[in-house]
Amino acid sequence: FSPVSAQFDLKTYWTSLIKEIDQKLDEAIPVQYPQQIYEAMRYSVLAKGAKRAPPVMCVAACEIFGGDRQAAFPTACALEMVHAASLIHDDLPCMDDDPSRRGQPSNHTKFGVDMAILAGDALFPLGFRHIVSHTPTDLIPEARLIRVVAEIARAVGSTGMAAGQFMDLEGGPNAVDFVQEKKFGEMGQCSAVCGGLLAGASDDEIQHLRQYGQAVGVLYQVVDDILEAKSRVEIKGGDNRTAKSYVSAYGVEKAMEVAEDLKSQAKRALDGLEKYGERVMPLYSFVDYAADRGFSIGESV
Amino acid sequence: KVGTSEEESPFDFNAYVVEKANFVNKALDEAVSVKNPAMIHESMRYSLLAGGKRVRPMLCIASCEVVGGQKSAAVPAACAVEMIHTMSLMHDDLPCMDNDDLRRGKPTNHIVFGEDVAVLAGDSLLAFAFEFLATATTRVSPDRILAAIGELAKAIGTEGLVAGQVVDLSCTGNTNVGLDTLEFIHLHKTAALLEASVVLGAILGGGSDVEVERLRTFARKIGLLFQVVDDILDVTKSSAELGKTAGKDLVTDKTTYPKLLGLEKAREFAHRLNVEAKEQLAGFDPEKAAPLVALADYIAYRQN
Numbered sequence: 064f065s066p067v068s069a070q071f072d073l074k075t076y077w078t079s080l081i082k083e084i085d086q087k088l089d090e091a092i093p094v095q096y097p098q099q100i101y102e103a104m105r106y107s108v109l110a111k112g113a114k115r116a117p118p119v120m121c122v123a124a125c126e127i128f129g130g131d132r133q134a135a136f137p138t139a140c141a142l143e144m145v146h147a148a149s150l151i152h153d154d155l156p157c158m159d160d161d162p163s164r165r166g167q168p169s170n171h172t173k174f175g176v177d178m179a180i181l182a183g184d185a186l187f188p189l190g191f192r193h194i195v196s197h198t199p200t201d202l203i204p205e206a207r208l209i210r211v212v213a214e215i216a217r218a219v220g221s222t223g224m225a226a227g228q229f230m231d232l233e234g235g236p237n238a239v240d241f242v243q244e245k246k247f248g249e250m251g252q253c254s255a256v257c258g259g260l261l262a263g264a265s266d267d268e269i270q271h272l273r274q275y276g277q278a279v280g281v282l283y284q285v286v287d288d289i290l291e292a293k294s295r296v297e298i299k300g301g302d303n304r305t306a307k308s309y310v311s312a313y314g315v316e317k318a319m320e321v322a323e324d325l326k327s328q329a330k331r332a333l334d335g336l337e338k339y340g341e342r343v344m345p346l347y348s349f350v351d352y353a354a355d356r357g358f359s360i361g362e363s364v
Numbered sequence: 365k366v367g368t369s370e371e372e373s374p375f376d377f378n379a380y381v382v383e384k385a386n387f388v389n390k391a392l393d394e395a396v397s398v399k400n401p402a403m404i405h406e407s408m409r410y411s412l413l414a415g416g417k418r419v420r421p422m423l424c425i426a427s428c429e430v431v432g433g434q435k436s437a438a439v440p441a442a443c444a445v446e447m448i449h450t451m452s453l454m455h456d457d458l459p460c461m462d463n464d465d466l467r468r469g470k471p472t473n474h475i476v477f478g479e480d481v482a483v484l485a486g487d488s489l490l491a492f493a494f495e496f497l498a499t500a501t502t503r504v505s506p507d508r509i510l511a512a513i514g515e516l517a518k519a520i521g522t523e524g525l526v527a528g529q530v531v532d533l534s535c536t537g538n539t540n541v542g543l544d545t546l547e548f549i550h551l552h553k554t555a556a557l558l559e560a561s562v563v564l565g566a567i568l569g570g571g572s573d574v575e576v577e578r579l580r581t582f583a584r585k586i587g588l589l590f591q592v593v594d595d596i597l598d599v600t601k602s603s604a605e606l607g608k609t610a611g612k613d614l615v616t617d618k619t620t621y622p623k624l625l626g627l628e629k630a631r632e633f634a635h636r637l638n639v640e641a642k643e644q645l646a647g648f649d650p651e652k653a654a655p656l657v658a659l660a661d662y663i664a665y666r667q668n
Contacts, residue, residue: 185520205505212498216495
C-alpha cells in the first residue's frame with residue numbers, strides 16, 4: 064500500500080470535497096419564514112472551519128465500489144446535518160453546558176436554549192428529507208436509501224450517539240469506552256457504512272466499513288484529546304469539559320496506546336477491501352491523518 | 365360516550381376507538397423495548413405509553429384502509445407518528461419552552477427524568493420513528509416507503525412542527541397576534557403531523573395521487589379543527605378535566621381562537637371546518653370512510 068499511499072493526495076481530495084459539500088449545505092438550508100430558526104440551523108451547519116469528516120468518509124466509501132459521487136452528496140449532507148443537530152443538543156446547559164464550540168459561541172449562547180433545541184429537532188428530519196428529495200433514484204435504488212435512512216437513525220438514536228451522550232453525563236465505572244464508541248465511533252461508522260450502502264456494497268463489505276468507521280471515529284477523537292491535553296500543558300487551563308476521554312480517564316500515555324491500537328484496527332478492516340486497489344486510498348490515508356494530523360484542513364485562514 | 369356524532373351512523377365508533385387504541389398501545393409497547401442504557405428507554409416509554417388518545421395512529425390506519433390498503437401496511441407508520449407527537453410534547457414541555465409540569469395528568473418527562481434525559485429521549489424517539497418506519501414496514505414497495513419517510517420528515521421540521529413552535533414562542537406575551545399568524549402556528553404545530561398521519565396511511569395503503577391529495581386536504585381541515593377545539597376547551601374546562609394546566613394560554617397571554625373571534629364564532633369556525641373536512645371523503649367507499657368521518661366528529665365534539 065505505502066508507495067501508492069504516498070502518491071495519493073488526501074489534502075487535495077478532501078479540500079475539494081469540502082468546497083462542494085459546503086456549497087450544497089448552503090443551498091440545502093435557504094432562509095425562509097420564520098427566519099430565526101433557519102439562521103440558528105445555518106449557524107451550526109455552516110460553521111467556518113468545519114472539516115466535514117463524516118461527508119468525506121461517506122463519499123470516499125461510496126467511490127470505492129464505483130458509486131457516483133453526485134449520488135452520495137445528499138446523504139453526505141444529511142450526515143453533517145444530523146451531526147450538527149447532536150452537537151447543538153450536547154452543548155446545551157442541561158447537558159455539557161458548553162458556551163462555545165470551534166472557537167465560536169455555541170448555538171444556544173447565540174440563539175437561546177429554546178431555539179437551539181428546535182434547531183436540533185429540525186436538523187434531524189431535514190437530513191432524512193434531504194436524502195429523499197435530492198438523491199437521484201435513477202442512480203440509487205429506493206431500497207438502498209431506506210437502508211441509509213435506517214442506518215443514520217440507528218446511529219443517532221437511543222443505542223447510538225444519544226446513548227453515548229447519556230453515559231457521558233451519567234458517568235459510572237468503565238463508562239469511557241462506551242462513551243467514546245457511541246459518541247464518536249457511531250458517526251464514523253455510520254458515515255462509512257452509508258457510503259457503502261449507497262454504492263450497493265455487499266453485507267461483508269459493509270461489515271468491514273463498519274469496523275473501519277468505528278475505529279477511525281474514536282481514533283480521531285482520542286488524538287484530538289491527546290493534542291488538546293498537550294497544548295493545555297503549555298497554555299494552561301481554558302477547558303472545563305467533563306467529557307469522558309481516554310486522556311482524562313487513563314492519561315496521555317495510555318491514550319496514545321489506544322490510538323495506536325485503533326489505527327491498526329482501522330487499517331486491518333480495510334484489508335478486506337483490498338481488491339478495490341487504489342480506490343481504497345482515501346479511506347486508508349484518512350487513518351494516517353486521523354492519527355498523525357500531517358497537515359491542517361478546513362481551518363479558515 | 366366518546367365522540368357524540370351529529371348524525372346517526374351504524375358505525376360503532378366507541379368500539380373502534382377502544383380496539384384501535386389497544387392495538388396501537390401494544391404495537392408501541394413492543395416497538396420501544398428497554399435496552400442499554402435503560403433510563404433513556406424508560407424515559408421514552410414513560411411519555412410514549414402515557415395513554416394518549418392515539419388520534420394520529422388511528423387516522424393513519426383508517427386512511428390506509430380507506431384507499432383499500434391492509435392495516436398491517438400502516439402500523440409502523442402509525443407508531444412512528446405517535447413517537448413524533450410524543451417527542452414534540454416532551455420538548456415543548458421543557459422549562460426553556462412552555463415550561464409545563466403536567467401532561468396527560470402525569471408529571472412531564474423532564475420532571476421525572478431530568479431535562480438532559482428528556483432532551484435525549486425526545487431526540488431518540490425522533491430518530492427511532494424513522495428507523496422503525498424504514499425497517500418495520502413490510503409488503504409495501506420501496507418507493508412508497510421512501511415517500512412516506514419524506515412526508516414524515518417534512519411534517520416535523522421547519523415546514524412543520526418546529527416552525528409552529530418557533531412562531532408560537534415568538535408570539536408569547538404579544539397581544540397583537542393576528543388570525544394569519546394564529547393559523548400559521550396551528551397549521552404547523554398541530555395540523556402538519558395530523559396531515560402526515562393521514563398522508564402516510566394513504567401512501568402506504570397504495571392510494572393514487574388524487575386520493576392522497578384529497579385525504580391531505582381532509583387532514584389539514586381536521587388539523588386546524590383540532591386546535592380550534594383545543595382552544596375552546598382550554599377556556600371552558602378545568603385542569604382536572606383536561607389533565608393539563610388549563611387556562612395557561614390565557615395566563616401567558618397566548619392568542620387563541622376564542623380570544624380572537626369570541627367563543628361563539630370560534631365554535632362556528634370549528635363546525636365549518638368539520639363540514640369541509642368531511643366533504644373530502646365523498647368519493648370514497650362510505651363504509652371504509654366511516655372511521656375517518658367518526659374521527660373528524662370526535663375531534664370536533666371531544667370534551668378533553
